[in-house]
Amino acid sequence: MLWRITKIAFGYRWHLLAATAFAATTAIMSLFIPKLLGEGVDQAFTLFRENSNTRTEIEALLRQTAILVLIVAALRGTTGFAQIFLGETLSQRVSNNLRMLYFDKLQVLSLSFHDRVHTGQLMSRGLSDIEGVRMFVQNGLVQIVRVVVVIVAAAVFMAQIDMQLMLFSLSFVPFMVYRGARMRIQLRTIWRKVQDALGELTTTMQENLAGIRVVRAFSAQKYEVEKFDTTALEVVELRMSAARTHARGGGFVSFSFLVAWAVVLWVGGEKVIDGQITIGQLTQFFFYLALLRFPVRMIIMIVNSTARASSAGGRIFEILDVPSKIADSPEAPDLQITGGVVRFENVSFSYGDAPALQGVSFEARQDHTIGIVGAPGSGKSSVVNLIPRFYDPTAGKVTIDGTDLRDASMQSVRRAVGLVEQDPFLFDGSIRENIRYGDVKASDEKVVAAATVAHIHSFIESLPDGYDTELGERGIGLSGGQRQRVAIARTLLTNSPILILDDSTSSIDAGTDAQIRSALTESTTEQTTIIIAHRLSSLRHADEILVLSAGRVVERGSHEDLIALSGHYAQLWELQRGNSTEMVD
Amino acid sequence: MANTSGSTQDSSTDPKRQRPASVEEEHSELHESDEQMFAQLDSTVFKRFFYYASPYKRAMLIATLAVIGFTLANLSIPLIVKFGIDDAIRNDDSSLLSVIAISLVGVAAMYWFTSFLQQILITRVALKVLYDIRADMFSQLQRLALSFSDKTPVGSLMARMFGDVGALQEMLESSIEIIGDVLTLVGIVVILLVLDFQLALMTLAIVPALLIIRLVWQPIARRAFLRMRRNSSIVGVYLDQNVSGIRVVQALNRQQENHGIMGGKVHTYFWSTVRAARLGGILMPTVELMTGTALAVVLVYGGGRVLDGTTEVGTMVAFLLFVQRFFEPIRTLTMHYALLQRAVASGHRIFELLDIPLEIVDKADARPIGDVDGRVEFKNVTFGYDPERPILRNISFVAEPGQTIALVGPTGSGKTSITALAHRFYDVQEGSVSIDGHDIRDVTQESIGGVMGMVLQEPFLFSKTVLENVRYNTVGATREDVVSACKIIGAHDFVMQLDDGYDSTLEQRGSNLSVGQRQLLSFARALVADPKILILDEATANIDSYTERVIQVALKKLLEGRTALVIAHRLSTIRSADQIIVVRDGEIVETGTHDGLVDSTGLYSQLWQTNYTSFDDIAGNADDISGTPVAST
Incomplete structure (x- = not known):
């Protein structure tokens, strides 16, 4: 995982190079300060005591050292700034890159994927996991260079003074590396669990809020609170164990680091007493140690961010690596629409094990309306899902004007098919934007024309902001029937030669429904129409009605034919007329 | 906002050319409240935090002590180095040096212990406080009137539950560091002043x-x-x-x-x-x-x-060491200040939610309603979501135990509101609703849920197993109960076709089922709950006539021995009702049985004459019913 993230970072080669170069420069720059300070102490103390220089000479030396310290500090500040700035912007570029990949992937992933994976899960990955990856680039990738350079360079600088003391000073490094590696493994598991539990918590809450009426209807508040408690407490416990791992590891590393101080004080002190090194040189070691506080503090952050990034990256790449089940065959040509003829040839289809459609055949032609009826689960929605190629059939084929959908580019298929669903989704934004969704360049006249056919124009006009009225979070809510009509307008605008209405007028009263339908017939002369409806009166004028049962076509024909057949359809018709045959005219 | 559509398109056609600032301006009203809240770091939010933190006083006290110990350990290191240099090394005192070195090891141990302690304790307190706040928010959301849920989008509630609570967590966890930073600053100043x-x-x-x-x-x-x-x-x-x-x-x-x-x-x-x-x-x-x-x-x-x-040389060394530490907290304090501000803004939003007064609360002396026969009475009920504009006026009717009442009328006439009032989703403004003579405002809300079941037109399923969905809140319902309910409803066959039968996990909102199947499961759910009173919003759109027939058979069994209020659409349901109540514009215009109503010349008989297949087919404006029916032959 980390490697894949790093590879993305390598895509910004120069940016990454500059960031790490500045990190290394900052690290080396830092090391001059202890050296200078140590020399200053020597100048002030040792040189004067040994009477080798006059006081004015020493004061001049001290001033010189002070100026050098200032210069180095200014340089270090500048390179440090460059490092932080470049590291941060690099991390943003990497995460934005990933964010776009993720976004694009979600857009093209088949609907069977979206049916399976909960929105809450996809959102928590898109938000917190990508942030986790970003933290790794910022804190892990770039900072680790600085940590390594500080330690290596400090070793070099210290070795020049005293080899033995250098080894003692750095004695904490093996502990730090060992502990860090162990923590990384522990935290990786914990983070993965935390993320999963948080995803579950999100789902629980989202469903509770979305289904609040059911909760109330069953007075299930207590039950829901308990359900929430279980997951929420699990999150608390997991985070606690992450914190414990942190605190244990961090504490241990700090302890070994401070013990190094004690050893340097002791052994170094003896060396000063023995005259092997000067007090200034000993203090240099302390200043180096003060500097090494940086890697000690950073190591926890680095370990944490790499651990989090391995699991967060895993969750992101899991999605990015999902093969898209529905993919264009290479160089698939665009669909050539000649007559808008939709043919199902012996189509079978299943979502999982149970077959949803078995050997379904029919043909829908231009200026022709096909009606489909059937019980829930009889396969109506599957027929709908196959035409815009949301799914591929498991056997048989679906063709438009003779071309198998699998041999045409997806875009051209979907351009040819206009689908209106029963419970349409409208986006945040103005009504105009929503209607224009399928064709952003459509003129206002076209928008109004589509809205007029869908019988929503006068309603929109009655709103204070008309077509600019905002919908969604920041805007107004529409009733089910209004939403359906906006969705009809949205689909009509695309002018697709094939129109599918999937129970899309269920919340619209029959009068308006009929008016929409007649307006549709007037405005479009050459459309192939497939209607799924529960209200049989909506289907009476269809050229052919298919009755589906358990994935098969059990009856077909015109309304009159089917009534005469006295089969399923006729029974259904009676039922809807109130079980009363004398009411059927 | 009028130009939103235009500019969004600009940005889509050429994102690079879009000046970042202008995009922001467009969205600025969205978060206006953010800015305002940041302006004031007022104390009320902190008081509320402390209220939540107060159960963890002891842990916080120990954590604070640990922070003090930690800071002391941290500050004493340069001092020990100073003593080592000035008192031991310069005096060539090896034995003192060893004592000082060993005491430094002691300080290191103290550092270890205190840093561990403070981290653990503060994380625990922070997580617990946040859990408490989140749980309070959650149960507040469970109790708020439905009118709140109706107008507040799920997304923005989720943002409060996660984003805002998360901001608080960061703040709480870093609060201990803030204390440490401040202590360090003060400590260094004092030590430096004392030393020289x-x-x-x-x-x-x-x-x-x-x-x-x-x-x-x-x-x-x-x-x-x-x-x-x-x-x-x-x-x-x-x-x-x-x-x-x-x-x-x-x-x-x-x-x-x-x-x-x-x-x-x-x-x-x-x-x-x-x-x-x-x-x-x-x-x-x-x-x-x-x-x-x-x-x-x-x-x-x-x-x-x-x-x-x-000045002694060791003092100079200590100064050099302290100065390097002095500016570190200043930098982190800046970071923490930003966190703090964010947390205050989040706190405002959280407490705003928690402070919404509950419109529907149990009375102090409310009792459970106990066993009931199921007599539901509406007496002169007047109600409006906005009290100024009542949508139900003077509604009175009685549903005797075991009776089925069909509520019919055009869309928007107030049928759904009547059923919502029966369950006390809202309180009436005038009149009363009672069950077996108990005003429902005098009994506990929970006990009403125990005697009253409800099936909504739009079935909602959770992403749990079929079993859990059907059993839902009915504690003690066995697997057999669930299976037999599904058999009665006619859901058993398709459930068995799922990969794991009753243990199949449903996808988001049951999207692996058809709308009709979801509806069947929600019927089964009501059946398992076995309520004395059943409210049913008959689903025209979702259930086609095949299933409808299956359900009608099941409903007969389900309705036996139960009082039922049915928002009826199908003639078949309406005809078999004991009493039909015709509602129009928030008032009852007719009551009676099917035969009685057909013989009269009222709205019902007009509806009947026009041959609609469903009463929902009438346009909202019922005056129009004289117009041509759709299905003309």
Whole structure:
């Protein structure tokens, strides 16, 4: 995982190079300060005591050292700034890159994927996991260079003074590396669990809020609170164990680091007493140690961010690596629409094990309306899902004007098919934007024309902001029937030669429904129409009605034919007329 | 907002050309309240935090002690080094040196222990407090009147539950560091002053300069950070929209277009992060320069004092070590200040939610309703979601135990409101609703749920197993109960066709089932709950006539021995009802049986004459019913 993230970072080669170069420069720059300070102490103390220089000479030396310290500090500040700035912007570029990949992937992933994976899960990955990856680039990738350079360079600088003391000073490094590696493994598991539990918590809450009426209807508040408690407490416990791992590891590393101080004080002190090194040189070691506080503090952050990034990256790449089940065959040509003829040839289809459609055949032609009826689960929605190629059939084929959908580019298929669903989704934004969704360049006249056919124009006009009225979070809510009509307008605008209405007028009263339908017939002369409806009166004028049962076509024909057949359809018709045959005219 | 559509398109066609700032302006009203809240770091939010933290007083006290111990350990290290140099090394005292070195090991152990303790304790308190707050929010949401849920989008509630609570968590966890930082600053100043008063004054002389720089920097940086956060949430909202509306996106081929729009938003976000990074980073050279200056002062002035012999060399070393630590907390304090502000804004939003008064509460002396026969009475009920505009007026009727009451009338006439009042989703403004003579406002809400079941027109299923969905809240319902309910309803066959039968996990909102199957499961759920009173919003749209027939058989069994209020659409349901109540414009216009009503000349008989297949087919304006029926032959 980390490697894949790093590879993305390598895509910004120069940016990454500059960031790490500045990190290394900052690290080396830092090391001059202890050296200078140590020399200053020597100048002030040792040189004067040994009477080798006059006081004015020493004061001049001290001033010189002070100026050098200032210069180095200014340089270090500048390179440090460059490092932080470049590291941060690099991390943003990497995460934005990933964010776009993720976004694009979600857009093209088949609907069977979206049916399976909960929105809450996809959102928590898109938000917190990508942030986790970003933290790794910022804190892990770039900072680790600085940590390594500080330690290596400090070793070099210290070795020049005293080899033995250098080894003692750095004695904490093996502990730090060992502990860090162990923590990384522990935290990786914990983070993965935390993320999963948080995803579950999100789902629980989202469903509770979305289904609040059911909760109330069953007075299930207590039950829901308990359900929430279980997951929420699990999150608390997991985070606690992450914190414990942190605190244990961090504490241990700090302890070994401070013990190094004690050893340097002791052994170094003896060396000063023995005259092997000067007090200034000993203090240099302390200043180096003060500097090494940086890697000690950073190591926890680095370990944490790499651990989090391995699991967060895993969750992101899991999605990015999902093969898209529905993919264009290479160089698939665009669909050539000649007559808008939709043919199902012996189509079978299943979502999982149970077959949803078995050997379904029919043909829908231009200026022709096909009606489909059937019980829930009889396969109506599957027929709908196959035409815009949301799914591929498991056997048989679906063709438009003779071309198998699998041999045409997806875009051209979907351009040819206009689908209106029963419970349409409208986006945040103005009504105009929503209607224009399928064709952003459509003129206002076209928008109004589509809205007029869908019988929503006068309603929109009655709103204070008309077509600019905002919908969604920041805007107004529409009733089910209004939403359906906006969705009809949205689909009509695309002018697709094939129109599918999937129970899309269920919340619209029959009068308006009929008016929409007649307006549709007037405005479009050459459309192939497939209607799924529960209200049989909506289907009476269809050229052919298919009755589906358990994935098969059990009856077909015109309304009159089917009534005469006295089969399923006729029974259904009676039922809807109130079980009363004398009411059927 | 009028130009939103136009500019969004600009950004989609050419994201690069879009000036980041202008995109932000468009969205600024969205988070206006953010800005306002940031302006005031008032104390009420903190008081509320302390209220939540108070059960953990002991842990917090120990944590504070640990922080003090930790800070002391931290500060004593340069001091120990100083003593080592001045008292042991310069006096060639090896034995003292060993004592001092060993005491440093002791300090290291103390450091270890206290840092462990403070981290563990503060994390625990922070997580517990947040859990408490989140649980309170959650149960508040369970109790708020439905009118609140009706107008508040799920997304914004989720943002409060996660985003805002998360901001609080960060703040709480870093609060201990803030205490540590402040203690360290004060400690260093005191130690330096004690060690060498004059040198300390000289060294700390630059601190005011730093404060001035910070005062200038703070508001600018705050704005940049806020903008970054705002743009980040805009990206999140857009992602959410496109995941939720994926079917539309794919059906209308919007991938290319949306890629452009997302690119534009990400681009804007990127530039705001660049600006924030620049502002955040700029403190770095400033602090470095300050540290450098202070070190230079110690070298020149302190060095001079060492030459004079007024200051010991170890003191100079300690000064150099302390100065390097002094500016560290100043930098982190800045970061923490930003966290604090964010947390206060989040706190406001959280407590705003918690402070919404509950409209429907149990009376202090409310009792459970106990066993009931199921007599439901509406007496002169007047109600409106907005009290000024009643949508039900003077509604009175009685449902005797075991009776089925069909509520019919055009869309928007008030049928649904009547059923909502029966369950006390809302309180009536005038009149009363009673069950077996108990005014439902005098009994506990929970007990009403025990005697009353409800099936909604839009079935909602959770992403749990079929078993859990059907059993839902009915504690003690066995697997057999669930299976037999599903058999009665006619759901058993399709459940068995699922991969794991009753243990199959349903997908998001049951999307692996057809709408009708979902409806069947929600019927089974009501059947398992076995209520005395059943409210049914008959689903015309969702159940086709095949299933309807199956259900009608099942409903007969279900309704036996139960009082039922049915918002009826199908003639078949209406005809078999004991009593039909025709509602129009919020008033009851007719009551009676089917035969009685058909013989009269009222609305019902007009509806009947027009041959509609469903009463919902009537346009909202019932005066129109004389118009031509749809299905003309």
